[in-house]
Amino acid sequence: MGQTFNARxxxxxxxxxxxxxxxxxxxxxxxxxxxxxxxxxxxxxGPPPEAAQAIATFFANPDLHKYQDVQGIAELRxxxxxxxxxxxxxxxxxxxxxxxxxGSNMGFVNALLAITQPGDEIILQTPxxxxxxxxxxxxxxxxxLVPTDKNYQLHVEAIQAAVTSRTRAIVTISPNxxxxxxxxxxxxxxxxxxCQERGIYHISDEAYExxxxxxxxxxxxxxxxxxxxxxxxxxxxxxxxxxxxxxxGYMAVPAxxxxxxxxxxxxxxxxxxVVSQYAALGALSVGRGYCAEKxxxxxxxxxxxxxxxxxxxxxxxxxRAEGAxxxxxxxxxxxxxxxxxxxxxQEHGVAVIPxxxxxxxxxxxxxxxxxxxxxxxxxxGCDRLVAGLREIV
Numbered sequence: 001m002g003q004t005f006n007a008r009x010x011x012x013x014x015x016x017x018x019x020x021x022x023x024x025x026x027x028x029x030x031x032x033x034x035x036x037x038x039x040x041x042x043x044x045x046g047p048p049p050e051a052a053q054a055i056a057t058f059f060a061n062p063d064l065h066k067y068q069d070v071q072g073i074a075e076l077r078x079x080x081x082x083x084x085x086x087x088x089x090x091x092x093x094x095x096x097x098x099x100x101x102x103g104s105n106m107g108f109v110n111a112l113l114a115i116t117q118p119g120d121e122i123i124l125q126t127p128x129x130x131x132x133x134x135x136x137x138x139x140x141x142x143x144x145l146v147p148t149d150k151n152y153q154l155h156v157e158a159i160q161a162a163v164t165s166r167t168r169a170i171v172t173i174s175p176n177x178x179x180x181x182x183x184x185x186x187x188x189x190x191x192x193x194x195c196q197e198r199g200i201y202h203i204s205d206e207a208y209e210x211x212x213x214x215x216x217x218x219x220x221x222x223x224x225x226x227x228x229x230x231x232x233x234x235x236x237x238x239x240x241x242x243x244x245x246x247x248x249g250y251m252a253v254p255a256x257x258x259x260x261x262x263x264x265x266x267x268x269x270x271x272x273x274v275v276s277q278y279a280a281l282g283a284l285s286v287g288r289g290y291c292a293e294k295x296x297x298x299x300x301x302x303x304x305x306x307x308x309x310x311x312x313x314x315x316x317x318x319x320r321a322e323g324a325x326x327x328x329x330x331x332x333x334x335x336x337x338x339x340x341x342x343x344x345x346q347e348h349g350v351a352v353i354p355x356x357x358x359x360x361x362x363x364x365x366x367x368x369x370x371x372x373x374x375x376x377x378x379x380x381g382c383d384r385l386v387a388g389l390r391e392i393v
Contacts, residue, residue, distance in 0.1 A: 013138060017134050017138055018130065018134060020131070021354065022039065022040055022353075025037075025345075025353060026039075028346075029351050032345055032349065036350050036351070037373075038352050038369055038381045039353050042238075042239070042244050043294065044371060044373055044374060045242045045294050047246070047283055050282035051280070052279070052282070054279055055275060055279055058274065064274050065274075067271050070266045070269075070271050071098075071258075072100025073100070076277045076280055080284070081098050083284060083287075084098070084220075084252055087288065088209075088233075090222045095227055095254065096222075096228045096252055097252070098250060098251070099265065100250050101248075101250060101251060101265070102247040102248070102269055102273065103249045104235060104249035104251075105135075105249075106247075106249065106268070107250070108131070108203065109138075109139075110261045110264050111201070111234070111251065111261075112135055113264050114260035115169060115260075116139055118139070119140065120142070120167075121142045121143075121167045121168065122141055122143055122169050123144045123159060123171065124136070125147075125148050125154060126359045127148070127178050127179055127328060127360050128359045129173055129178070129358070130358055132173075132205075133359065141168075146158045152179035152180075153187065154172070154183055154187045154188075156190045156194070159191065167200050169202070170194070170195060170203070171205065172191060172202065172203075172205070173204075173207075174188065174323070175211055176323065178328050179321065179324075179327075180321030180323055180324045180327055180328070181319070181320075181323065182212055182217075182218060182322045182323035184219070188221040188224070192230070195230045196225070199230075201232055202225075202230060202232070203232045204221045204232070204233050205234045206218070207234070208324040209240075210295065211295065213299050213302060213322055213323065214322055229256075233253075234249065234251055235250050236250075241291065243279070243280070246276040246279055247276060248273075248276045248280045297375065298370075300375065302321075304375070304379055305378065306327070309329065309368075309382070311386060315331065315332045315333070315389075315393055316329055316393075317329065317332075326369050328368075329367075329368060331363075331366065331389070333364050334364075336364070337354040337355050340354075340393075343392055347391075348384045348391075350381050350384035368382075
């Protein structure tokens with residue numbers, strides 16, 4: 001007799017995918033009431049009033065409760081196209097297409113499935129954004145990891161050396177999650193030139209485009225690709241407009257990928273949530289000025305956080321972190337990152353994210369997020385973190 005098949009014991013591709021760290025830390029927080037979370041990367045504010053007002057237009061038209069365009073409603077795509085041209089200096093023409101997505105994570109999956117076959121390679125910079133690495137694994141592709149330098153900046157020569165015949169894309173995130181690094185124009189231009197030379201794609205995740213400090217500017221690498229043959233740009237409303245749960249992002253993609261992306265999006269989503277698209281229309285009518293007002297307070301919190309962490313410099317490396325709202329600390333300790341994370345949470349009531357989730361397997365790294373809480377609470381969280389690290393490390 002043949003062996004009995006047990007579906008529960010049969011291996012699947014998902015067994016190779018890391019478990020998402022945010023829910024894991026979230027459960028630890030629930031088990032330890034009173035914890036201050038410097039973990040999840042969201043802002044403390046919500047959408048502008050114009051977002052709620054725009055939803056009235058949605059409810060006024062009964063037909064909008066039906067499925068709409070898989071690529072996103074025309075009005076929103078037009079507003080996004082205007083923003084990309086005016087702010088990002090991306091030359092939109094027939095070669096570029098805008099696709100509205102359910103957040104930029106979906107945009108990344110769309111891009112990945114559109115350009116790869118199983119076994120293909122995608123180059124990630126370490127530290128990487130964990131959902132990117134997870135998506136690559138889900139697609140049965142291989143993440144090729146290229147370390148950044150001591151300031152978490154791109155090693156263009158190392159990226160070039162990592163390209164093989166199976167490489168399909170190089171991924172950059174600027175401003176960066178989890179490090180807060182912002183990549184300069186010269187480095188992004190070099191990556192684009194490499195992609196053009198090797199016939200591969202540059203996937204540029206720009207979810208934190210408005211979050212820069214100390215005069216540092218964000219640059220969209222698609223501006224260096226006027227023919228839009230090899231740059232895939234990903235954006236999100238989640239951060240700048242306090243839109244995290246509304247799940248609206250968008251892509252600017254080469255036109256030759258549009259048919260594939262439409263197939264993927266129609267299968268997974270059918271169409272982006274239309275009520276959220278109308279809210280996004282309202283938010284974009286206000287524009288980046290809405291985020292700019294909030295950024296004043298966030299920048300002040302950032303300075304306070306960096307000042308607090310500076311007291312740890314005898315055993316902790318604190319990077320410049322000129323963008324996003326993260327700091328990735330490197331601790332001089334033999335302790336494992338996860339055990340340190342658990343002790344900080346259980347013994348000192350402060351939650352951070354372990355660097356292992358971002359691919360930092362050697363050494364002890366912790367990601368600190370500082371935009372989700374009010375100023376006083378963030379300071380209390382930092383005080384707990386500093387005291388805890390001094391006691392434990």
